[in-house]
Amino acid sequence: MVEAMVKKPIVKALEGDKAVTEAIRQINPDVMAAYPVTPQTEIVMEFAELVAEGLVDTEYIRVESEHAAMSSCIGAASAGARAMTATCGPGLALMWETLWVTSGLRCPIVMAVVNRSLSAPLNILTDQTDMMGSRDSGWVQIYAENHQEVYDNFIQAVRIAEHPDVMLPIMCGHAGFVLGHTLGRVEVLPDEVVRKFVGEYKPLYSILDIEHPKTIGAYDHWDYFFEHRRQLFEAINNVLRVIPEIAQEYGKISGRYYGLVESYRLDDAEVAILIIGSGAGACREAVDAMRQKGVKAGMLKVRCFRPFPADEIVKALKGKKAVAAMDRCECFGGEGGPLFIEACSAFFNRGLPMKMIDYFYGLGGRDTVPSEFCDIFRELFQIAETDKIKPPLVRYLAVRE
């Protein structure tokens, strides 16, 4: 039956946000607590309709803020429920305090983040500043390039978060509007296949288990705080092993296989672009355009940013003559954006040379088109030929002077 399903998929035209709603419907979580905020609104609005129509068994909590949304999810998860939420940009910023509580208490909450910029200037469009700003909060972070990945990531996220060696919350990012509000082709799995795949949530503890009274979230002094934090370092690093395992399992039921990173025409490439999320689509086109001219360009897409898949990135890019890291977020005052900084450090720490430059790009929803990626490839070949990077190391793509 599963075999037949792989051969004849159910194809739907879904907006990226709707792909999340569809995944949540199929997962049928115990609790959803969320506050609507553009461009995530469609997810909670449509899921609220499903609840009202009795199509899911989920307890839907209408909260007064994102801080309350995450707090409600923490309470639900501590009670032993599978809890989910969705947010974006400023909503995620308002959640910031509770993000750390979620990971600290080891609540495997799954959250869709429809990536949106942070004000000011006021802007509702996409970049990854929101999620990148919370990259060190102990949440696993995966990003989708297209509508199909939005759906596939969210379903796999449940298993990644709830893996016994992980038990950490996870954010699934997708670009607001660009993916969230546009229609895309999505192959969906039958409901029963999804439900079997995600299985039943087995909490570590439940405060509702009155036979075994317990305290959750007590105070730690300097005597225990660090030890509890040390556990988190371990748990999130386990994700580097768990994501490929879950991806294999998911591949068997869907025919679609994912990793921590994804290469595109990279094997024989001389130069490469390193990128996260929806921008990879235009970058692929640029790679194809360069290849048509006989130029050996390639791309490496990072699917999982937290934990950082340093080994996979180095393995994929080792030996390339020049690489451009693309950072679609602000990182004011840093020596480049987070992807650039961590990729550089991955090479440095392994004693490997790499000519790498950084581009901040696409902030506040600015579109990045294939021809701009082609320009970057040309720049990379310039670096490869001269073996020199002309300053600056960190650039701003397509910004008017």
Place this chain on the structure above:
Amino acid sequence: MALKGWKELEPGVVILEPGNTIEYKSGTWRTFRPVIDMEKCIHCMICWIYCPDSCIMVKDSKLVGFDYEHCKGCGICAHECPKEAITMIEEAKAKAEEAK
């Protein structure tokens, strides 16, 4: 109490043993401490009801003293006592007296 390593701790900040706060001496930073005048005390147990940290020690339905290892010196007991039998005195002075 021997401190546990990170591998020995339950994952997450959870305490599975109810009531183990008793092992943790949390009354070490008190500024004032309550003292009782047994002449005035009528054992009405109002202080026992109000104490937020369960530090009123009781034996055979009689108040017998305070658990100074856990009392924070908030003074609620002294405030609520209908007979003004409880006085808050400076901890430093009390300690100095004890040391004599």
